[in-house]
Amino acid sequence: MYKLLIKYTKDGWWAAILGPLFVILEVVFDTIIPYLMSLIIDTGITQRGGDIDYIVRVGGMMVVCAILAGITGALSGVFASIASCRFIRNVRTAIMEKIQTYDFRNIEKFPVPTIVMRTTTDMRMLRMAYVSIVRMLVRTPLNIIMSAYMAIKLNKSLAAIFVVVIPVLGTGLALMIILSRPRFIAMMHRFDDLNGQLKENIEDIRVVKSFVREEHEKEKFSLVSWMVTKAQRYAETMVIYDDAFFQFVMYACMIAVCWIGGNHIITGSMTSGAFMSFLAYLKAILMSLMGVSMGIMQVVMANASVSRANEVLSEIPDIDDSNADPELQVENGNIEFRNVSFKYSKHAEKNTLSDININIRSGEVIGILGPTGGGKSTFAQLIDRLYEISEGEILVGGHNIKEYKLHNLREAVSMVLQKNTLFSGTIEENMKWGNPEATHEEAVEACRIAQADDFIMSFPKQYESELGQGGSNVSGGQKQRLCIARALLKKPKIIILDDSTSAVDTDTDHRIQLALKEKLGNMTTIIIAQRVSSVKEANRIIIMNEGKIEDIGSHDELLERNTVYRDLYETQMKGVQE
Ligand SMILES: Nc1ncnc2c1ncn2[C@@H]1O[C@H](COP(=O)(O)OP(=O)(O)OP(=O)(O)O)[C@@H](O)[C@H]1O
Ligand SMILES: [Mg+2]
Known part of the structure; x- marks a missing residue:
């Protein structure tokens, strides 16, 4: 004492x-x-x-x-x-x-x-x-x-x-x-x-x-x-x-x-x-x-x-970046997982993720599908170094993520968490929360890509509208779109959207995907979703199950060779057509 x-x-x-x-x-x-x-x-x-x-x-x-x-x-x-x-x-x-x-x-x-x-x-x-x-x-x-x-x-x-x-x-x-x-x-x-x-x-x-x-x-x-x-x-x-x-x-x-x-x-x-x-x-x-x-x-x-x-x-944080080089910045959106295994608790018997190997090129759009509890969010959170991996190596922009200061890494990797939140304050303040230097025009542009601009403009006070605590006075889908816009405004090299359009209707979801692809061509995009339609436009789709990568391929490739994917797609498409 x-x-x-x-x-x-x-x-x-x-x-x-x-x-x-x-x-x-x-x-x-x-x-x-x-x-x-x-x-x-x-x-x-x-x-x-x-x-x-x-x-x-x-x-x-x-x-x-x-x-x-x-x-x-x-x-x-x-x-x-x-x-x-x-x-x-x-x-x-x-x-x-x-x-x-x-x-x-x-x-x-x-x-x-x-x-x-x-x-x-x-x-x-x-x-x-x-x-x-x-x-x-x-x-x-x-x-x-x-x-x-x-x-x-x-x-x-x-x-x-x-x-x-x-x-x-x-x-x-x-x-x-x-x-x-x-x-x-x-x-x-x-x-x-x-x-x-x-x-x-x-x-x-x-x-x-x-x-x-x-x-x-x-x-x-x-x-x-x-x-x-x-x-x-x-x-x-x-x-x-x-x-x-x-x-x-x-x-x-x-x-x-x-x-x-x-x-x-x-x-x-x-x-x-x-x-x-x-x-x-x-x-x-x-x-x-x-x-x-x-x-x-x-x-x-x-x-x-x-x-x-x-x-x-x-309490000692697991993640220590004191030896990292403060000057080292993430140069591009390349991501590489080399034999990565991970478990949440050191004492857990089974790995949550095991033997993950994948190479994602800068600018690629990657979709991740898989059953709940399959390890999709876990996989995404490792890129941002939100948890420390147990085995293997993760490289972002050609360097091991441990070589970057956390600040530099996370500035370059923007993540919309599955359980995301907004803060009380105006929409504009919320947008600039991740990047205080951004201009109003940039905020509007990010909101346009996230298909949020239309509904914001329909509010009486538009970008000056006050959000309740945690964004309680906008709808679930609106909140998700604001979260995506906020992440985009950081102008990251990599953006990860973890189930971020689950409450957005299929049509708007599709427009978000197209806008992302069109406007931000050199940004690596990782979209985790439950709906095949949310990842259909992706260059490659990863199927994750029980902490392992089961298959990787484009929509057409998977449709042809992966029966699980085909079944899933057909069931979901049937739901839409009916
Ligand atoms: N913070 C945590 N501590 C301990 N175990 C966790 C934690 N978060 C997730 N898990 C476990 O890790 C496994 C993978 O979870 P993860 O959240 O990655 O799944 P997911 O594929 O994202 O699922 P969903 O589609 O439902 O979001 C699950 O078995 C889950 O119980
Ligand atoms: Mg998840």
């Missing part, structure tokens, strides 16, 4: 130093006050028989000390707050920057709800603990030492009580820490579940409603919610026990001191002023110890959060 603190305090270092510095001053003034009080009682009242002058003078000093203690305390709080806010901002930014380096496999490991939780609630816990540490680490030990010194000076035998109290409290605290840590970690995980449930429920509310599953979702949510309550109660009981235990020890201690101190006063070995100051110091020590215990509890809670933040920060 402390490593993280030091690493991310960065620009808040001055506040992190000033905070504790003012705490030291606060403690000094706090400790002087009871001593001045004992002077008033013992010297001013008892010895000098009510010397008003003296009492007023010392009383005045007490007031000044109290004011200074207040001011320094407040300042320490302000600096601790500045330091903690900056610290959390730095950790949060580091998490976000780290996530940007993640590859698809890492993203699958940390789903959205847990990331949201880790950058919000966990960070709040951490901030509270940070303030505690900045103040507590300095304040309490110093307070204890100074108060104990003053108490010993006042009465040695009475101070012996600390020898008993401190180890008892220490053991109690240690026990609490050991027991509560796993409970807090479990509690945070339940919160992750709650977040996940909430996200699914809200994001997919349309599906829930269309299936009339509100009651079912409510039940599911209340179950998760109940689990959170249980975990929270289970974890927080420890805090309550801790508190009760401290109260008990504190009052037992007070009673013992009153008892022993009372006897001292009776026998005359202690003045009543000294006794009152002693009580004040004892209270300061016990309160400090209580503060330590609360602070440590907070640190324990935050520790769970630190581990969770560290998990995200220390």
